[in-house]
Amino acid sequence: MPADRDDLLRALEAEGRRSTTDGVHFMQAIAERSGMSLTDLQCLNILAGTGPITAGQLAQEMRLTTGAITGLVNRLEKAGYVRRDKDPADGRRAVISLVTEAMERDGANLLGPRDQIMETLFDGYDERELAVILDFLRRTNAMREAETARIRAEISAKMNEQPTY
Numbered sequence: 105m106p107a108d109r110d111d112l113l114r115a116l117e118a119e120g121r122r123s124t125t126d127g128v129h130f131m132q133a134i135a136e137r138s139g140m141s142l143t144d145l146q147c148l149n150i151l152a153g154t155g156p157i158t159a160g161q162l163a164q165e166m167r168l169t170t171g172a173i174t175g176l177v178n179r180l181e182k183a184g185y186v187r188r189d190k191d192p193a194d195g196r197r198a199v200i201s202l203v204t205e206a207m208e209r210d211g212a213n214l215l216g217p218r219d220q221i222m223e224t225l226f227d228g229y230d231e232r233e234l235a236v237i238l239d240f241l242r243r244t245n246a247m248r249e250a251e252t253a254r255i256r257a258e259i260s261a262k263m264n265e266q267p268t269y
Contacts, residue, residue: 138210143168147176148185148202156201158191167256185210
């Protein structure tokens with residue numbers, strides 16, 4: 105185990121990179137096992153966190169066009185994982201929801217024993233340690249979201265630049 109702060113920071117950086125890479129590989133393996141695309145699985149993950157949202161909101165969350173979301177929702181609706189309902193506030197919009205029964209039925213096949221593994225892992229920490237882990241994850245997510253927005257804005261600005269002649 106690293107002894108001083110510099111060693112700890114280097115070890116955290118290395119484990120952070122590994123965690124990102126391993127997380128992508130894990131989700132790709134789940135997608136392959138389920139016969140879904142990684143995008144399909146990500147959509148289900150987002151809906152599990154947000155609850156029912158409009159197709160436009162889902163497109164924004166997924167960073168996809170509304171046209172791409174239509175195809176994605178069509179696939180997941182055909183497979184029985186999502187439902188499309190009219191927005192009660194505006195009947196022109198669709199609200200996308202998870203089909204709870206399908207997720208309960210197939211959840212183990214989709215995510216495997218992930219929840220049990222995490223529960224077992226968290227059993228090794230007391231409440232104070234769990235609070236630190238939660239704080240770290242929240243701060244990491246906020247930083248990652250802000251940096252993603254910055255990168256996307258930079259890309260958008262470059263795409264909008266007019267060539268000079």
